[in-house]
Amino acid sequence: xxxxxxxxxxxxxxxxxxxxxxxxxxxxxxxxxxxxxxxxxxxxxxxxxxxxxxxxxxxxxxxxxxxxxxxxxxxxxxxxxxxxxxxxxxxxxxxxxxxxxxxxxxxxxxxxxxxxxxxxxxxxxxxxxxxxxxxxxxxxxxxxxxxxxxxxxxxxxxxxxxxxxxxxxxxxxxxxxxxxxxxxxxxxxxxxxxxxxxxxxxxxxxxxxxxxx
Amino acid sequence: xxxxxxxxxxxxxxxxxxxxxxxxxxxxxxxxxxxxxxxxxxxxxxxxxxxxxxxxxxxxxxxxxxxxxxxxxxxxxxxxxxxxxxxxxxxxxxxxxxxxxxxxxxxxxxxxxxxxxxxxxxxxxxxxxxxxxxxxxxxxxxxxxxxxxxxxxxxxxxxxxxxxxxxxxxxxxxxxxxxxxxxxxxxxxxxxxxxxxxxxxxxxxxxxxxxxx
DNA sequence: CGCAAAATTGATAGTTACTGTCAAATGACA
DNA sequence: TGTCATTTGACAGTAACTATCAATTTTGCG
Numbered sequence: 268x269x270x271x272x273x274x275x276x277x278x279x280x281x282x283x284x285x286x287x288x289x290x291x292x293x294x295x296x297x298x299x300x301x302x303x304x305x306x307x308x309x310x311x312x313x314x315x316x317x318x319x320x321x322x323x324x325x326x327x328x329x330x331x332x333x334x335x336x337x338x339x340x341x342x343x344x345x346x347x348x349x350x351x352x353x354x355x356x357x358x359x360x361x362x363x364x365x366x367x368x369x370x371x372x373x374x375x376x377x378x379x380x381x382x383x384x385x386x387x388x389x390x391x392x393x394x395x396x397x398x399x400x401x402x403x404x405x406x407x408x409x410x411x412x413x414x415x416x417x418x419x420x421x422x423x424x425x426x427x428x429x430x431x432x433x434x435x436x437x438x439x440x441x442x443x444x445x446x447x448x449x450x451x452x453x454x455x456x457x458x459x460x461x462x463x464x465x466x467x468x469x470x471x472x473x474x475x476x477x478x479x480x
Numbered sequence: 481x482x483x484x485x486x487x488x489x490x491x492x493x494x495x496x497x498x499x500x501x502x503x504x505x506x507x508x509x510x511x512x513x514x515x516x517x518x519x520x521x522x523x524x525x526x527x528x529x530x531x532x533x534x535x536x537x538x539x540x541x542x543x544x545x546x547x548x549x550x551x552x553x554x555x556x557x558x559x560x561x562x563x564x565x566x567x568x569x570x571x572x573x574x575x576x577x578x579x580x581x582x583x584x585x586x587x588x589x590x591x592x593x594x595x596x597x598x599x600x601x602x603x604x605x606x607x608x609x610x611x612x613x614x615x616x617x618x619x620x621x622x623x624x625x626x627x628x629x630x631x632x633x634x635x636x637x638x639x640x641x642x643x644x645x646x647x648x649x650x651x652x653x654x655x656x657x658x659x660x661x662x663x664x665x666x667x668x669x670x671x672x673x674x675x676x677x678x679x680x681x682x683x684x685x686x687x688x689x690x691x692x693x
Numbered sequence: 694c695g696c697a698a699a700a701t702t703g704a705t706a707g708t709t710a711c712t713g714t715c716a717a718a719t720g721a722c723a
Numbered sequence: 724t725g726t727c728a729t730t731t732g733a734c735a736g737t738a739a740c741t742a743t744c745a746a747t748t749t750t751g752c753g
Binding site: 368369370403404406407408409410411414424428430433435436437438439440441442443444445446447448449450451454457466469470473474475476477478480 | 581582583616619620621622623624627637641643646648649650651652653654655656657658659660661662663664667679682683686687688689690691693
Binding site for chain 1: 700701
């Protein structure tokens with residue numbers, strides 16, 4: 268908990284949604300608003316706890332109305348679960364060389380994205396995921412939240428191996444993979460000194476080996 | 481949808497919580513109240529949809545106050561997710577012969593419980609599951625609902641193979657397994673003619689084979 | 694620049710799931 | 724039959740969301 272509160276002090280100085288570059292004025296403003304809402308939300312969650320923080324407080328801190336809050340984040344949970352890295356990761360996966368096996372491609376994509384992360388970005392990610400690990404409500408919402416990325420993953424891999432996206436083999440593959448990776452993810456969060464990449468590589472390796480025990 | 485509404489007509493004639501035998505008057509009454517609430521809830525969900533049904537309506541139909549409703553089911557989702565088979569399944573898993581591999585033990589336990597189901601019980605289960613598959617809110621809540629059983633599963637398997645429950649191999653194993661079974665489960669529900677057991681067997685077999693594609 | 698169209702915002706009112714409290718009713722038991 | 728513990732219902736309150744509409748701001752065009 269103390270570790271988390273230390274992080275909280277720093278969060279105000281970095282923006283949750285990264286650089287808000289490019290685009291017209293309107294788009295830049297929207298990106299800034301979104302970042303402001305998420306930043307203040309995370310800060311308040313860390314200071315007061317997730318459940319104890321109301322949307323009214325977040326809206327006030329971010330200087331927007333509650334209406335605007337809900338236009339940017341459809342639910343309170345989204346302020347934690349929204350991840351600008353999701354599309355980056357999918358993009359990286361799409362661009363992996365065709366000769367890699369599906370699991371190898373996923374591993375390579377994760378490596379690439381995590382390696383590009385700046386230290387303070389990594390810390391923000393960890394802060395977010397620790398919140399998810401702590402709050403049951405967020406864990407449930409996560410299931411819903413990953414439905415779309417999972418579908419995208421299924422589609423991408425289906426293309427890679429030349430099958431239909433609703434092929435049962437592909438669907439099971441994606442389900443098992445996501446389950447194992449998230450398990451590794453949360454396990455790595457328990458141990459602050461753990462190397463995330465090592466955990467994820469381990470998970471994929473175990474999957475390839477047929478989950479031996 | 482039509483298939484589901486057909487089932488709805490029959491639901492009134494069977495009790496969601498099974499026979500409400502035994503115990504003192506007080507206990508019998510509680511079992512009856514619980515069953516009545518769940519029966520009316522499911523019936524209304526099928527007739528009007530889950531989101532369109534309010535707890536006020538359910539309470540009125542079951543002839544209890546809203547206070548009482550929440551004493552029996554802590555959330556609306558619980559009326560769908562509560563399953564008297566859950567402990568049966570865990571019990572079955574605990575009693576699988578020690579020589580089975582962990583994955584084989586899980587498969588055997590699922591088989592044993594599903595095979596014992598009477599036709600109308602199976603239909604009720606399928607009705608519930610279809611609701612879960614349809615409603616995003618229920619899908620999320622499911623994650624929460626199985627958190628405790630999942631922990632129990634992890635512990636049981638850890639004991640089986642003589643390791644600690646937080647051993648990284650065990651955690652990854654459970655994550656991959658649950659993810660794959662989830663995927664199989666919901667895939668089977670998409671196709672009304674699909675055999676659930678076949679899908680789950682397939683998922684476990686694929687896991688054992690290292691998720692080949 | 695100036696102005697109309699389009700997009701964004703804020704205020705407001707409403708719904709609903711869920712919580713907490715307390716007095717009344719009901720079943721258990723001697 | 725009386726009393727004690729448990730269960731119930733009524734009521735008030737909170738907070739997450741939804742819907743609507745007028746006011747504001749940005750854009751793009753002449």
